[in-house]
Amino acid sequence: MELQTLTYIVVGLTFALYMGIAVWARASTTSEFYVAGKGIHPVQNGMATAADWMSAASFISMAGLIAFKGYDASVYLMGWTGGYVLLAMLLAPYLRKYGKFTVPEFIGDRFYSRTARIVAVICLIVASLTYVIGQMKGIGVAFSRFLEVPFEAGLFAGMAIVFFYAVLGGMKGVTYTQIAQYVVLIFAYTVPAVFISLQLTGNPIPQLGLGSTMADGSGVYLLDKLDLVLGDLGFAAYTEQKGGTLNMVLLTLSLMIGTAGLPHVIMRFFTVPKVRDARSSAGWALVFIALLYTTAPAVGAMARLNLMNTIQTGPVAAVDANLAYADKPQWFTNWEKTGLLKYEDKNGDGKIQYYNDKSQSFAETADKAGWKGNEMVKVDRDIMVLANPEIAKLPNWVIALVAAGGIAAALSTAAGLLLAIASSISHDLMKGVFKPEITEKQELLYSRIAMAGAVLVAGYFGLNPPGFAAQVVALAFGLAASSLFPALMMGIFVKRINNKGAVAGMLAGLGSTLIYIFLYKGILFIPGTAMLADNPGGWMMGISPGAFGAVGALINFAVAYAVSNATEEPPEHIQHMVEDIRVPAGAGGASDH
Amino acid sequence: MSSDKAQAYWKANLRLVLGCLAVWFVVSFLFGILLVDVLNAVQIGGYKLGFWFAQQGSIYTFVALVFFYASRMNKLDREFDVHED
Numbered sequence: 186m187e188l189q190t191l192t193y194i195v196v197g198l199t200f201a202l203y204m205g206i207a208v209w210a211r212a213s214t215t216s217e218f219y220v221a222g223k224g225i226h227p228v229q230n231g232m233a234t235a236a237d238w239m240s241a242a243s244f245i246s247m248a249g250l251i252a253f254k255g256y257d258a259s260v261y262l263m264g265w266t267g268g269y270v271l272l273a274m275l276l277a278p279y280l281r282k283y284g285k286f287t288v289p290e291f292i293g294d295r296f297y298s299r300t301a302r303i304v305a306v307i308c309l310i311v312a313s314l315t316y317v318i319g320q321m322k323g324i325g326v327a328f329s330r331f332l333e334v335p336f337e338a339g340l341f342a343g344m345a346i347v348f349f350y351a352v353l354g355g356m357k358g359v360t361y362t363q364i365a366q367y368v369v370l371i372f373a374y375t376v377p378a379v380f381i382s383l384q385l386t387g388n389p390i391p392q393l394g395l396g397s398t399m400a401d402g403s404g405v406y407l408l409d410k411l412d413l414v415l416g417d418l419g420f421a422a423y424t425e426q427k428g429g430t431l432n433m434v435l436l437t438l439s440l441m442i443g444t445a446g447l448p449h450v451i452m453r454f455f456t457v458p459k460v461r462d463a464r465s466s467a468g469w470a471l472v473f474i475a476l477l478y479t480t481a482p483a484v485g486a487m488a489r490l491n492l493m494n495t496i497q498t499g500p501v502a503a504v505d506a507n508l509a510y511a512d513k514p515q516w517f518t519n520w521e522k523t524g525l526l527k528y529e530d531k532n533g534d535g536k537i538q539y540y541n542d543k544s545q546s547f548a549e550t551a552d553k554a555g556w557k558g559n560e561m562v563k564v565d566r567d568i569m570v571l572a573n574p575e576i577a578k579l580p581n582w583v584i585a586l587v588a589a590g591g592i593a594a595a596l597s598t599a600a601g602l603l604l605a606i607a608s609s610i611s612h613d614l615m616k617g618v619f620k621p622e623i624t625e626k627q628e629l630l631y632s633r634i635a636m637a638g639a640v641l642v643a644g645y646f647g648l649n650p651p652g653f654a655a656q657v658v659a660l661a662f663g664l665a666a667s668s669l670f671p672a673l674m675m676g677i678f679v680k681r682i683n684n685k686g687a688v689a690g691m692l693a694g695l696g697s698t699l700i701y702i703f704l705y706k707g708i709l710f711i712p713g714t715a716m717l718a719d720n721p722g723g724w725m726m727g728i729s730p731g732a733f734g735a736v737g738a739l740i741n742f743a744v745a746y747a748v749s750n751a752t753e754e755p756p757e758h759i760q761h762m763v764e765d766i767r768v769p770a771g772a773g774g775a776s777d778h
Numbered sequence: 779m780s781s782d783k784a785q786a787y788w789k790a791n792l793r794l795v796l797g798c799l800a801v802w803f804v805v806s807f808l809f810g811i812l813l814v815d816v817l818n819a820v821q822i823g824g825y826k827l828g829f830w831f832a833q834q835g836s837i838y839t840f841v842a843l844v845f846f847y848a849s850r851m852n853k854l855d856r857e858f859d860v861h862e863d
Contacts, residue, residue: 251833256814256829256832256833259810259811259829259832259833262832262833262836262837263806263810263832263836263837266836266837266840267802267806267836267840269840269844270798270799270802270840270843270844273844273847273848274795274798274799274844274847275795278851392834395824395825395834396822396823396824396825396830397823397824398824406823406824407824408824408825408826408829409824424818424826424829426814426815430811430812433811434807434811434812437806437807437810437811438807459862459863460862461848461851461852461855461861461862464844464847464848464851464852465845465848467844467848468841468844468845468848471840471841471844472841475837475838475840475841478837479833479834479837479838482833482834764784767784767787767788767791768784768787768860769855769860769861769862770855770859770860770861770862771862
């Protein structure tokens, strides 16, 4: 069957499934809307958390990042999984014991301060909104590439689906659709990986294939081969470190504590029945995440090798060892149409030369062969996962599956983020601050309206992406790492922290991180207002703006501790509350409060 | 629960968390980044060991660590009689 028809069928089937679940899992109380009635099994919650967490970026961009950065991309692999260790041991069980609906609610209660709650709401909304813009864009891209409909039409279709199940079902609807979406996305991710691993190494398990020898009978290990192929063309070795060590450490740490501090992830642990379920559920979430995250390095390395071999078909600088542009495969043409792949025949020989023209040592070889510069002038990293099945010449149904998987990853994350925004507006701002007298029924209505509003705002930004859309992801993690995570952790582990310390700490962490990011990316990301050069030479001590969240968190800890110790102790009932959070006994079941 | 017992429970919990976080630090930051060149001298199949920890081994260890923590905490809860239901 033709690829496009197949893609319509596969994507259509998954959408029908999500709609069916939405109707089945309607929310009728605020508890169901915010925390799915606290009745989700820990394994199911783990699966939903995995889908919630793994976004269009994990599904589409990460393997591409690995393909082009090699070893240096390890920071994303360790950072985005290691955060779950922190979440499981430092936050999830205690926040579940406290048993409320939102993250700002805990911060407001623990630090007996409305200011703290509002600061937390602002951090949550900024972090979640910047994050959701990327998802909306991902949905539009997947639609326009695979279903060949205009970007806008794809975006509207995605919005309509999220609108339907998130407004109707709240956390309950979102949880069950996320479980279905996890199944779709993990299947879509691993099937092509298994095929490609088999082709290249003869080993069907990608995690093992990456460490195996090539299936061509040469006896050379795949990773050694990749280092060799890249080195021959002047690129840095795949398995070697290229960036600074301090920056790698801080970036990994920032991603870890940022992950643990992201509200849409934390609130998933409010949905399980018991404290011990929150602990094991974090483990299950990590199992389901690890399935994709340990496959991604194999996908990245194998895609890079396939790409290099497609273009450089024989020994470097030999005659007829480069792919002629006229013989280019169909996927090459398809991606050229999207503008994400660009070729320029610099030496006019009609062939494609793809090499590192910035390498000094390789310049002589290139010169002798009559090469006039790298002719693959643009290879967008994001196309690697999507183009991978085509590059490896896999059957059409696999390609259709990848489209459905990418959409599932984007939809599930978008829904989780929108829910975090909606619940903090209706529960923390409306019910908590402005209109405490509203009934549960009214609150439920408000939360549905907030949800609908959030979908529309996200859709608007998806259609009119601010120029800084790609850069604000660092901001989302920076905010979560420098403001929310330290406040939550100290709220549980350090009894002495009082309202003044917490607010001062959050503002100091947040402020320092914002200043550092703005210095390099421009004030409020306005082009031309950056004061320092955003490259390794310009970074203070080699620390990239994305890696500063860890430093911001340290500042938060230090300021909160110093201010708290200089001012009065927290009141006695707050100290009792902290003692109570620390023991599991007495946690409410599926009760309201 | 008496406050002595609560304190002992909390101390045991902190010890466990610190131990787990030490492992968390070693497999990722130490093996995956700081000592990566040293470990890369060892080769397991096609993987250099440091590279393997950075892209595979640390993640497997994280998974094991969370389940280990969860089961030890459940035991601790029962020992100190603070478990649910």
